Amino acid sequence: MTIALSPRTRRRTPLLTPYPDETDTAAAEDFRREYGDDVTFAPVTVVMAAFNEEHTIGPVLRRIPASALGMPVSALVVVDGARDGTADAAREDGRAYVCDAAVNRGQGAALRLGYELARAGGARYIVTTDADGQYDIEELDRLLKPLVDGRADFVTGSRTLGRQETNDVMRRAGVHVFAGLVSLLTGHRVTDTSFGLRAMRAQVTAAVTLEQPQYQSSELLISTLARGFRVAELPMLMRVRAAGKSKKGNNVVYGARYCRVVLRTWWRERRLRAT
Template identity: 65%
Template sequence: MTGARDAADGGAHPAGDAVDEAAASAFADEYGMKLPPIAVVIAAYDEERGIGEVVRSIPAAVAGRATAVIVVVDGATDKTAAIARECGAKVCDVPVNRGQGAALRLGYRLAREGGAEFIVTTDADGQYDSEQIPRVLAPVLDGEADFVTGSRLLGRQETYDRVRRLGVHVFAWLVSRMTGQRITDTSFGLRAMRAEVTGAVTLRQPQYQSSELLIGVISRGYRVREVPATMRLRAAGATKKGGNLVYGFRYSRVVVGTWLRERRGASASPAPGRVPGSPAKTR
């Protein structure tokens, strides 16, 4: 899912804040502010052909903890919001298309303010296997990690695009070198984390937010793990990320910009929110 804007290091935006406030208020009025322990956050833009199956595939509970599905519809022009509601999701229907990063930030906020203890993210296009949600969540629920991401290189990927496959390796190498931690997949969309982590890291990107979040949690000393997972071919619709060269250029700007920002801020403030006694190194 991709929005219209891109920035290497975009900042907070008064207009964006107003959009978020209005959307969060409408969401609270419709659903109240009490969520179960696990919130599955999905950003969706014109995904009417795939969103229903994705929502229906989310397990109702994981390890005995109930789940709720929050779909943030990012200025869609189709029936994405209506179909997600029909399938049981709690829908935050934002009238402006701002990008996946902005939609996920709003979803994180809704989950935290609703009292969710854990957040899972997945995509609206069916590329991730919802049956693997318990696998991704397990280290967080067991207190072994603060942030867990799936990895197609440790697991399996079905894409035939050699350039994209190469890009996964290149960005994994780059982020590993920058952060000093071995990472095999920087952009996998199926992730799990303690809810408070999303409020402690700096998230500004309207797009390509996966690498910003990953570099942020590593830089702030949170316990990070990767688990094997599957990247399937898109089940419906078309990718909105653009061509390989454009995507690679923009993604690299976010990676480098986030790393530089985190380095500048590292000496200014300690890592917040880490579990007491937990190691700063990732696993």
């Protein structure tokens, strides 16, 4: 597939500096002021990045089970410089911890901050899902089981093995194209590189390199594979958004940027293995 890059798509988004940067530090300090210095997360902690999702974040949080495979579950929402009432909506039912970052940096930056907070608070397993209601968090038991049974270190859903409700032909094709590309580059069969519902051992988030502010799902997956962690995929459903619209840009922009992240991450990991 050939993608013609416009001047806009050629513009490179700066990579994240090593954690923590000024935004991370300020957000973590505000978080500790709100919840105290000794915040303890449940063994299973669901981390969500949210940007302008005030209408969807509440229903998504209410669907998170209180326990999974006999373990308590907690939720952490990292608000990524939202300009609406996302933070207030996330705090509304009092169940979720909320870390409100003042600057919009991208989903990758928000999740990296969430991973650090969850891990520091004692989370054993970290789960991610999107704040837009596209994934079935009720499948949490099934997602966690390969981790708890010792069969995997990282588990991700797959719309290719399962089902997706979107009718966007280009994005459907892109899922297969990028899965094939990542499979070829890593030598591991992958069917879906960008499914938002994932679970991993907390130490995986400390071992991988995370520097992409956006389009971070492929960086996380490729880096996880490159570090020798065991990755499993499960058939799952991806719905259409419950409200609002995607912030990832049109198909050409999204495809070009996503491809760049895939290639950049693969090359970085290849060079690290060679040193």
